[in-house]
Each structure stands twice: as structure tokens, then as C-alpha cells.
Amino acid sequence: MPALADLTLGAGDLADPYRDHLHARRAAAPAVPVLELFKEIKELGYTGSLNLLYRYITQGRAEGDKPVTTPQRFARLLLTRPENLRDKDTALLRELTETCPEMTELARVIGEFGQLLTPAEGNDAKLTDWITTVRAADLPHLHSFANGLELDRAAVDAGLTHPYHNGRTEGVNTRTKRIMRQMHGRAGFPLLRHRTLLQ
Numbered sequence: 001m002p003a004l005a006d007l008t009l010g011a012g013d014l015a016d017p018y019r020d021h022l023h024a025r026r027a028a029a030p031a032v033p034v035l036e037l038f039k040e041i042k043e044l045g046y047t048g049s050l051n052l053l054y055r056y057i058t059q060g061r062a063e064g065d066k067p068v069t070t071p072q073r074f075a076r077l078l079l080t081r082p083e084n085l086r087d088k089d090t091a092l093l094r095e096l097t098e099t100c101p102e103m104t105e106l107a108r109v110i111g112e113f114g115q116l117l118t119p120a121e122g123n124d125a126k127l128t129d130w131i132t133t134v135r136a137a138d139l140p141h142l143h144s145f146a147n148g149l150e151l152d153r154a155a156v157d158a159g160l161t162h163p164y165h166n167g168r169t170e171g172v173n174t175r176t177k178r179i180m181r182q183m184h185g186r187a188g189f190p191l192l193r194h195r196t197l198l199q
Contacts, residue, residue: 014048015041015056022057069096078110105137116160123160175199 015022018041025032025040034057038050046053059070069092077085077093085093097107112130116123131146149156159165176196183192 014046015053018044018046026057078107079114081114082111102138106139106142109134109137109139109142119159119161119163121161124157127156127160 021041021044022037025037034054035050037057038046038053041053074096077089077096080089082090093107097103109130112133116126116130127149131149134142134146179195179199180192183195
């Protein structure tokens, strides 16, 4: 079971202050056991778990001059509205996207699509332009996303242009289906009905 500190802070937040120590020890003795490193930095004030330190080392974060950005974090930075990013996250995103033309293009088209998600009149025409731009770009995964948008274009256009939606209804449907999956083969309709009405 992970320590409470592991759940509230990431591996980098807890182990980064000890990176120099870990780097020096691993440079002097590459085969030093993680358990020994754990005991050493524990004496220095490390509050994380052995599992968290193990992940930190296996991700190569103890070796580099700066923390490694995981694909999940990069995706989160790309998908967050720019005005909601902290200054250091904005700088990191700029640094990551400027490393290659594909990343620069990816960040640009994702940002443009994000602007369409605020419903407004004319977004359907902007979406057509966006799909044309994406299909011309060398980003194959976005090609399939654009094709998926075209499959139900009327619904997508409605979602991008109208201020109202059926999100609450879909939430109820999803919850009901989850209850049905949990109850499958365990009880009859009366109990399923009772659970659905209580939630």
C-alpha cells in the first residue's frame, strides 16, 4: 500500500531534493542496491516509500540534470487551457514543443481545437477548416481523430455551436450501466431497480 505522502506528492517532488546524492552514489557504485540508497536518503529526511524511490530511479530521473517529463504529463500540458497553466508549465510546454516540427504543429492544432470547445456560432465552419488543416499535416493519429469527427458530424457541430447539452442525461445512463455491470448474474430486476432508484 503506498504511503500517504506518495499519494499527495509525485516521485519527483519527494526525491528531487536528493538527486545529487543519488547521482553521486550511483556514479561511484552503479550496482548499489536501491534499498541501501533508500536507507541513506531516509536519514537525510526523505519521506517517500521505497517503491516511489525505485520508480524514480528506474525512470532515469536520478541521472539527469532535470526531471524527466512523462508522456502523461506532456499530454496533460497539451490538453490544459493555456490560461490555466502555471508559468513554469507554460515554459516547459514551450520547451518541449519547440524540440521538433511535429510537436510544434501538434501543439498548435490541439490549441485551435480547444478553442472550438467553447460553444459559439460559426464553430462548425471553423471545424471544417480545422479538419482540412489536420488532414494536410503529417500527424497520422490526428487523421483518425478527424475521421471520427466526420462520422457523426451533425452531433459534433451541435455540440460546438449550441450552449446546451445532454451531459447530465448521459451521466445518468453511464451510472445505470455501471450498476447493471456490477449486478450482472448476481440479482434479479427488483434489486437492480432498488439500487438504481437509491443512487
